[in-house]
Structure formats: structure tokens, C-alpha cells
Amino acid sequence: xxxxxxxxxxxxxxxxxxxxxxxxxxxxxxxxxxxxxxxxxxxxxxxxxxxxxxxxxxxxxxxxxxxxxxxxxxxxxxxxxxxxxxxxxxxxxxxxxxxxxxxxxxxxxxxxxxxxxxxxxxxxxxxxxxxxxxxxxxxxxxxxxxxxxx
Amino acid sequence: xxxxxxxxxxxxxxxxxxxxxxxxxxxxxxxxxxxxxxxxxxxxxxxxxxxxxxxxxxxxxxxxxxxxxxxxxxxxxxxxxxxxxxxxxxxxxxxxxxxxxxxxxxxxxxxxxxxxxxxxxxxxxxxxxxxxxxxxxxxxxxxxxxxxxxxxxxxxxxxxxxxxxxxxxxxxxxxxxxxxxxxxxxxxxxxxxxxxxxx
Numbered sequence: 001x002x003x004x005x006x007x008x009x010x011x012x013x014x015x016x017x018x019x020x021x022x023x024x025x026x027x028x029x030x031x032x033x034x035x036x037x038x039x040x041x042x043x044x045x046x047x048x049x050x051x052x053x054x055x056x057x058x059x060x061x062x063x064x065x066x067x068x069x070x071x072x073x074x075x076x077x078x079x080x081x082x083x084x085x086x087x088x089x090x091x092x093x094x095x096x097x098x099x100x101x102x103x104x105x106x107x108x109x110x111x112x113x114x115x116x117x118x119x120x121x122x123x124x125x126x127x128x129x130x131x132x133x134x135x136x137x138x139x140x141x142x143x144x145x146x147x148x149x150x
Numbered sequence: 151x152x153x154x155x156x157x158x159x160x161x162x163x164x165x166x167x168x169x170x171x172x173x174x175x176x177x178x179x180x181x182x183x184x185x186x187x188x189x190x191x192x193x194x195x196x197x198x199x200x201x202x203x204x205x206x207x208x209x210x211x212x213x214x215x216x217x218x219x220x221x222x223x224x225x226x227x228x229x230x231x232x233x234x235x236x237x238x239x240x241x242x243x244x245x246x247x248x249x250x251x252x253x254x255x256x257x258x259x260x261x262x263x264x265x266x267x268x269x270x271x272x273x274x275x276x277x278x279x280x281x282x283x284x285x286x287x288x289x290x291x292x293x294x295x296x297x298x299x300x301x302x303x304x305x306x307x308x309x310x311x312x313x314x315x316x317x318x319x320x321x322x323x324x325x326x327x328x329x330x331x332x333x334x335x336x337x338x339x340x341x342x343x344x345x346x347x348x349x
Contacts, residue, residue, distance in 0.1 A: 001301065002329045002336070047325035048343050062340045068333050086301050114246045115275045122278075138192055142218035143246060 003087040006067050008042035014058045014065070015040075029053055042084060072097055079104050085112065093119040095126060102131040117144055155183045159193055167193060171202065180212065188215035196221040207231075207239060214243045222249040229256050233265055241268075245276045254281060261285050274302040283307040300330040309335055316342045 015025055015036075022036045029036075029050050038044045046054060055062045063069055072091060075081055079099060080088055089112050091097040101116070108116065117136075119125035121144055129144060136144070155170075162170065170190060173182040180186060187206070191199050199219045206213040207228065225248045231237045233256070245253060257273045259265050274282055282302045289296040300308075308327060312335035315322045328339055 001331075004329065045329045048328060048340060052340065052344060052347070062344075063337065066336065068336070090301070111275065118246070118276060139215070139218040142192070 001087055001090050002045065002066055002068075003072070004045060004084045005042035005087075006070075006083060007045060007065065008040045009082070010065055010067055011036075011046075011054065012040040014054075014060070018058055020057075025054075025057070028057060074099075076100075076104065079107055085109075089115060092116065093125045100131075101127055102135050105132060105135045113140065114143070120144065156185055156189065159185070159190060162193070164195075168198070171198075175205075186215075187212060191216050191219040194219070200224045207237070210237075210239055213239070217244050217247045220247065222252075225249050225252040228252075232256075232268075233259060235266075242272045245273060248276075250278070253277060257281060257285075271298045274299065279304045297326060300327065303330065305332050305335075308332075312336075312338055315339060 022033045026033045026036045039046055051062055055065055117140055120127050120129055174187055200221050203213055203216045203220045229252045232241050257277050260268045260270045283304050286296055286299040286303045308331045311322055311327050312331055315324050328336055
């Protein structure tokens with residue numbers, strides 16, 4: 001999964017660095033200015049054709065626009081800042097981002113916490129839940145308990 | 151000296167806990183000495199919790215906070231009440247705690263449109279990957295809305311779309327699907343499109 005929010009920032013930075021405004025980019029790609037705005041806000045991503053066209057306009061590779069080779073940088077105090085929340089949750093579950101889950105678990109929404117716990121429960125996420133245990137609500141402990149402890 | 155009853159809960163015996171439950175149930179404020187039902191349920195027998203849960207569920211009370219402590223044998227009954235239209239309670243908060251079989255059954259019925267007002271998307275974080283993929287593929291095939299499924303669809307399932315697209319399947323709406331694929335599949339798609347543009 002791609003990080004919509006980071007890519008949006010990248011497109012905006014590239015547009016500004018290349019001295020274009022949103023209208024000019026929209027005109028070049030035959031899309032609306034609102035579409036460009038939505039890309040930059042991380043609400044949607046450009047189509048494959050438009051992204052290839054953007055890479056030509058900015059003279060960089062599509063991988064660079066999609067931030068595919070960049071490490072995910074985040075602050076421990078707010079791991080979601082500057083990122084798509086779904087992206088961060090997915091990366092943590094897949095083990096692509098190493099975080100001290102117990103230390104940052106309070107930053108997850110209730111639904112996100114359950115998604116992570118489900119991944120632990122199903123064995124999809126290889127995580128040591130022992131440190132996390134004390135950070136869980138009694139309901140969450142009960143949710144994990146049957147499967148993990150047996 | 152006033153005794154803090156909340157701190158005493160773990161040390162109360164079965165009869166004392168039952169007495170406390172009765173006092174809470176009889177109270178207009180649904181608490182006794184600051185203690186609510188959900189504070190006691192971790193210390194009750196499963197059978198007792200099931201009974202309490204059913205009572206609260208039937209009167210539309212605070213059943214959600216009791217859900218984690220309910221025994222799996224109760225969930226089919228709750229699902230049945232819901233599908234039979236016997237309750238208008240919100241059952242979405244119960245999904246994480248339901249047993250796999252009951253949840254899957256509800257999910258299939260919701261997808262088939264047999265349960266009014268229950269959005270199948272709400273199931274996705276809690277349903278198995280296989281079921282998410284199966285319904286996703288079915289929705290793509292029947293051209294039913296599938297975008298909301300994408301964050302939950304497995305990488306293996308989306309890989310099939312990358313392969314099919316690169317083999318010339320023009321039916322695939324790759325612009326919608328590619329953001330959720332693996333980096334390898336995304337690269338493959340972009341390279342394929344770039345190569346085709348050269349031709």
C-alpha cells in the first residue's frame with residue numbers, strides 16, 4: 001500500500017520547486033484543479049497515466065514521486081503525523097516499520113487497536129505482546145487472551 | 151473509615167459478587183458505590199456474564215462493555231435476534247468479540263442484502279482475509295462497489311490483478327487498485343504502461 005499523504009506532499013513540493021501552480025499542472029494533464037488539490041492533500045492518487053506524465057513534467061522517476069525507495073520516517077511522539085493512518089497501521093502489522101508497540105499504542109484509535117490485536121491474534125503480526133499487555137484495556141486483554149494464552 | 155469497594159472486587163466471593171450485581175441492577179443510575187456492571191464482569195462466571203449480557207442487550211442497555219467477557223456460545227443467539235429483526239441494537243461494536251463462525255454468517259447475510267442497515271464494510275477489519283478476498287473478487291466480477299474493500303484485500307489477491315493487467319486485461323480499473331498493491335506489483339504495472347506508451 002502507498003502512503004497517500006506523503007505522496008501528496010511530494011507532488012506539492014515538486015510542483016512548487018518547478019514553479020507551477022495547481023492550475024498549470026491541471027491544464028497539462030487535462031484534469032481539474034480540484035483533482036490536483038486532492039492529490040496534494042493525500043485524498044486520492046493520480047491515475048497511472050497521470051503519474052507517468054507528472055514524472056515527465058518534473059523529470060524524475062515514478063518511484064520517486066511515489067516515495068517507493070524512501071524509508072518511512074516518523075516521530076515516536078506522533079507516528080501518524082504526515083502519513084496516511086491506514087498506511088502506518090498496515091506497515092506496522094507487516095513488520096516493515098519497527099516501533100515499540102507498547103510505547104506508541106495509545107496513539108491508535110480504538111478501531112486501529114483492534115485491527116492490530118487481530119493481527120497479533122491471528123499470527124499475521126509477529127509481535128511480542130507481553131510488553132503490550134499492560135497497556136491494553138481489560139476488554140482488549142480478554143480479546144487477546146483466549147487465543148494467545150489459551 | 152470508608153471502604154473503597156472498587157478495590158475489593160477481586161477479593162469478593164461468588165455470593166458477594168451476585169449481591170453487588172443485584173444492587174447495580176436495582177439502581178436507577180446503573181451503579182452502586184461508583185461500581186458499574188463492566189467493572190465486575192471480569193470476575194464473574196461466564197454463565198453469569200452471558201445472562202447479564204442478554205438482559206442488557208434485550209433492554210438496549212450497556213451491553214457493549216460486557217461483550218468481551220461473553221462466552222462464544224451466546225453469539226449465535228445474538229446474531230439470530232438481530233437477523234430476525236427482534237432488536238435494533240447496534241451490533242457493530244460486538245464484531246471483534248464474536249466467534250468466527252457467527253461473524254462469517256452475519257457477513258455473508260449482510261453481503262447478500264439479507265440484513266437491513268448493516269454495512270458489510272464494517273465487518274472487514276474483523277473478518278478473515280479469505281472472506282474479504284472472496285467477496286472483493288465477487289464484487290469486481292459483478293461490478294458492485296469494491297473500493298472500500300481495497301485496504302483489506304490481501305497482497306496475493308491484488309497480485310492477480312497486476313498480472314492480469316500486464317497481460318492486457320483492459321477491464322481492470324488499475325488506477326483505483328494500484329495504490330494498495332505491493333511495491334513490486336506497482337513497479338511492474340508502471341513499467342508495463344511506460345513500455346506500451348513507447349510502442
